Amino acid sequence: MAGDFSTAVLNEDDPALVRDAAPAYLLMMDALLVHHDQVSLWLAAANLNSAYAAAFVDDPARKLLMTEKALNYAVRAACGQDKNLCTVRQMPADDLTKRLRVMDQSQLPLLMTLGSVWAGWIQARSSDWNAVADLPKVQVLMERIIAVDSGYDEGEAHLYLGGIETLLPAALGGRQVEGEAHLRQAFALSHGHDLMAWVVLARQVARARYDRPMHDSLLKQVLAADPHAPGWTLKNYLAQQQARELLKSADDYF
Structure with a gap:
């Protein structure tokens, strides 16, 4: 049940x-x-x-x-x-x-x-x-999942590792390049269903780089996507909600 x-x-x-x-x-x-x-x-x-x-x-x-x-x-x-x-x-x-x-x-x-x-x-x-x-x-838990099966749960461990690696900008010790790779892998392993990967990429990578075109492009892709997919629908509706909020605040940030 x-x-x-x-x-x-x-x-x-x-x-x-x-x-x-x-x-x-x-x-x-x-x-x-x-x-x-x-x-x-x-x-x-x-x-x-x-x-x-x-x-x-x-x-x-x-x-x-x-x-x-x-x-x-x-x-x-x-x-x-x-x-x-x-x-x-x-x-x-x-x-x-x-x-x-x-x-x-x-x-x-x-x-x-x-x-x-x-x-x-x-x-x-x-x-x-x-x-x-x-x-x-949390990082070592996710790293062990990837070591055993990188595609487990449609790559969800990559989403968490991407979020951890990009939590800080590179100047403060963040690993932006590695984190971006994890986020892109999460999106790929989910067959394009994990819209939250693009939201995190926009919020923690594009904003850290002050890359407005990348930021807006990712979020517009999230909003244009069909959120319906087995196991992803609710998560994607929430990702789209966050995408709208990030786009709304973009003028103030950039």
Whole structure:
């Protein structure tokens, strides 16, 4: 049931419907987890709480609560699948890298959920340098996914790595060239469905370069694209929403 609901959410082209309907399902998931200690349920609950917080929660305090809950659920799933990951939040990035070397294809769903939910947790605390210091852990999780299967989940790990690499301009230590390559790979591996890759490329690369033609071209491509694609529809509607906001603010930025 959790998988069916997640699929329905991802294929929904009415974000307002998801915003209004999902809270009841999130409460039901919490109730199920009281009596069903299953890795698959912890993963589903982590993903849904994180996605809902990122897409629909504007109140900072509420976003902090939901992303903390999502990360706790993801860690619970990780611990249930591999006892070595029970203390992953306290683990140095180098130690995590060593743990991940034994992870294979069967564990990629866990790594993707843990990494993406952790990224959402950090984003909700972007002004807290203690939280931002966890970014290297997200990075090694995504790097392990790519090492095992670069095309897993239609290249979603490349989107996260591209976002991490381009978070800072080159002058401050960002790796713009490498990040751009990851974002373009994410778009290619999704068969052109991952419109968020172009949004991140415009926001974090084109703006860092003060390249207005590149910026506007990417965002206009996002807005001109058909957002409907299995597993991508809701994400693409949200990407188009962000694209409109970036274009609206472009005159002030450039």
